[in-house]
Amino acid sequence: MSDPSRQLAIDLPPRPAHGRADFLASECNRAALERIDRWPDWPGRRLVLYGPASSGKSHLARLWCAESGARYVPARDLASELPLANGALPPAMVVDDAEAASERALLHLCNSCAEAGMALLVVSRNAPAAWAIDLPDLASRLRAMPAVGIDMPDDTLLAAVLIKHFADRQLRIAPSVIGYIVPRMERSFAMAASLAARLDELALAGGRSIGLALARQALAELGAETA
Known part of the structure; x- marks a missing residue:
């Protein structure tokens, strides 16, 4: 018979909390949070959000999705999301971990958002100026977008x-x-x-x-x- 005093160890996956109250604001991320909060007052309805791994970029992106109605797409899934169906266009798009996306898919997304008047949030580890981009058109579009970063934590x-x-x-x-x-x-x-x-x-x-x-x-x- 099992001992009821023994606690059963169960390897449960973590359940990250992504609500507004769960975001940990500090000086290192204040500018990014303020820019997200400024929506829909974004120049050109475009933004690049960059910062170190696990710094809360995806958390901010999901907060923005809730405000804007954006469709959230990880970079690995971007190619399969395109082309966007004209009859079911979302009001906005987020591409997360954008540096890992297909350059052609990302360029297509930038063009599609511009043509359809959709807002776009690009999330990455580095500012576009630091990316190694082969497609000149993509480089010019990304580097022309307003950008805000998250710094290292205190x-x-x-x-x-x-x-x-x-x-x-x-x-x-x-x-x-x-x-x-x-x-x-x-x-x-x-x-x-x-x-x-x-x-x-x-x-x-x-x-x-x-x-x-x-x-x-x-x-x-x-x-x-x-x-």
Whole structure:
């Protein structure tokens, strides 16, 4: 007979919260948030939103979708979304991770949005000026679009991002553990996501709560300083 006092470990996927109240505003992303909030007062109804991995770009894009009625399309699916059907044109389009999109598909999207009067949000890691673009027409269109970026996070935002990642995984972490991790981790949104994922895995595998010992292990595995 199984022991009812034992907790069954279930590997549940994280459920990211993408509501407005869930977006963590800070100085590093304030300009981007303000530009999204300025909709529909966008010059040319176009915008490039760029920033580091896991910095909240997709979160902002989904907030804009809710406001504008835009269709959200990951770069990998863009080619299959085109051509846009004339009878079912959305009022706006978002292409996420745009640097990974087919250049011809992205150019077609830019042209289609311009011809149909649809708004367009292009989401990427880098500003278009830093992209390696082979098609001159695409380069000129993207580089002519207004752009706003998200900078790297400060300690306060990193702590808040970690807490959100853990909350998305239905995990509660003591403030002392967050306080231990933040000054020792790589200063990036992506590392915050990686640490939360690894700590979740370690806790699940060992049937342990997340404390300083697991934090040290995860930091060491991911190449951070643990002194």
